[in-house]
Amino acid sequence: MKSSLFVLSALLLVGSASAQLKPEEMIQFRQAGYKTMAWNMGKIKAQTDAPADKFDKTLTLNAALAIKGVANSGMGALYGPGTDTKTASIKTRALPDLFDPKNFDERNKIGKNFGEQANKLADVAAGGDQKAIQAQFGELGKACKACHDKFREEEKK
Amino acid sequence: MKSSLFVLSALLLVGSASAQLKPEEMIQFRQAGYKTMAWNMGKIKAQTDAPADKFDKTLTLNAALAIKGVANSGMGALYGPGTDTKTASIKTRALPDLFDPKNFDERNKIGKNFGEQANKLADVAAGGDQKAIQAQFGELGKACKACHDKFREEEKK
Numbered sequence: 001m002k003s004s005l006f007v008l009s010a011l012l013l014v015g016s017a018s019a020q021l022k023p024e025e026m027i028q029f030r031q032a033g034y035k036t037m038a039w040n041m042g043k044i045k046a047q048t049d050a051p052a053d054k055f056d057k058t059l060t061l062n063a064a065l066a067i068k069g070v071a072n073s074g075m076g077a078l079y080g081p082g083t084d085t086k087t088a089s090i091k092t093r094a095l096p097d098l099f100d101p102k103n104f105d106e107r108n109k110i111g112k113n114f115g116e117q118a119n120k121l122a123d124v125a126a127g128g129d130q131k132a133i134q135a136q137f138g139e140l141g142k143a144c145k146a147c148h149d150k151f152r153e154e155e156k157k
Numbered sequence: 158m159k160s161s162l163f164v165l166s167a168l169l170l171v172g173s174a175s176a177q178l179k180p181e182e183m184i185q186f187r188q189a190g191y192k193t194m195a196w197n198m199g200k201i202k203a204q205t206d207a208p209a210d211k212f213d214k215t216l217t218l219n220a221a222l223a224i225k226g227v228a229n230s231g232m233g234a235l236y237g238p239g240t241d242t243k244t245a246s247i248k249t250r251a252l253p254d255l256f257d258p259k260n261f262d263e264r265n266k267i268g269k270n271f272g273e274q275a276n277k278l279a280d281v282a283a284g285g286d287q288k289a290i291q292a293q294f295g296e297l298g299k300a301c302k303a304c305h306d307k308f309r310e311e312e313k314k
Contacts, residue, residue: 032192039186040230062229069226072219073197 023082027092030078033070040066041141044125048134057128064118064125064133067140071118076111085153098151110147117143180239184249187235190227197223198298201282205291214285221275221282221290224297228275233268242310255308267304274300 021029040063047060082088084096097103117140124136178186197220204217239245241253254260274297281293 029192029196032189032196035186035189036193036227036230039189043231059231062231066226066230069223070193073193073223074200074216074219078196 021078021080023080023088024090026078026080026083027088027090027094030075030083031092033073033075033078037067037070040064041137041144044121044133044137048130048137052130055130057125060133061122061125061128064122068118068122071115093153093155095151095153103151107147107151110143110150114140114143114147178235178237180237180245181247183235183237183240184245184247184251187232187240188249190230190232190235194224194227197221198294198301201278201290201294205287205294209287212287214282217290218279218282218285221279225275225279228272250310250312252308252310260308264304264308267300267307271297271300271304 043063044060047056047063050056079094079098081099083092084094084099085092086096088094098107117136121133121136121140124132127133200220201217201224204213204220207213236251236256238256240249241251241256242249243253245251255264274293278290278293278297281289284290
């Protein structure tokens with residue numbers, strides 16, 4: 001039920017605010033979102049790897065809040081028709097399987113978990129405990145990887 | 158004093174978490190951040206322009222929170238040496254004036270105002286009043302434009 005609502009919500013989004021977006025724009029916007037999250041992931045990684053006396057709680061929290069904000073911004077709406085590896089006119093690594101309705105339950109489960117782990121990271125980051133943040137950062141990483149492993153084309157070297 | 162602290166903070170950032178970033182990576186990350194905010198600005202614009210009975214409060218709030226998160230993520234750290242129009246090895250529209258210490262007071266004032274207007278938009282969006290959101294959205298747009306007008310190269314057609 002939750003999955004169906006998620007799909008419905010994504011479709012409504014596509015049908016309203018994002019109706020005017022071309023497939024290329026969807027790809028560019030979603031890549032920008034992931035890149036923004038990646039930058040902030042990198043900052044958190046550097047902070048959790050740092051010696052305890054060098055740990056910057058504010059920087060870490062702000063990075064976690066940026067990830068939380070983007071993760072909850074409805075990026076599912078940016079996966080419209082014509083935006084997979086086979087049909088897109090610009091480079092993307094989103095495999096056609098991601099757009100196959102038979103995979104929507106899994107896709108939505110992965111997406112929902114990603115949002116939840118991002119929210120949890122922001123909560124833990126607010127607490128300022130470097131070790132706890134490191135642990136939750138690992139959970140968020142796993143949530144990212146779940147989608148990459150299943151639905152993202154391997155990078156060509 | 159606040160300006161000096163802002164600069165110091167930005168330099169410390171560059172000196173720690175972002176020390177490993179190349180100029181090209183800084184440019185790519187900051188462009189991703191602005192693009193992510195632009196997508197969310199577009200969604201808010203569509204919502205504030207919509208008839209009152211079509212206004213989606215949740216979508217608008219989530220977009221505002223994404224902007225707030227990115228706006229507060231310390232993007233000043235992504236303006237290191239070699240990332241202006243004259244010295245960068247990839248396309249950027251950040252004019253050398255933005256990197257000139259004599260303009261740091263103005264740059265920091267503009268940056269600070271941008272963050273404040275983004276925070277205010279998220280607060281107003283939480284209230285769900287479409288007209289109030291539209292008004293504050295306009296203020297955020299002005300805050301963006303203040304930097305574009307002064308420090309961004311005009312787009313080549």
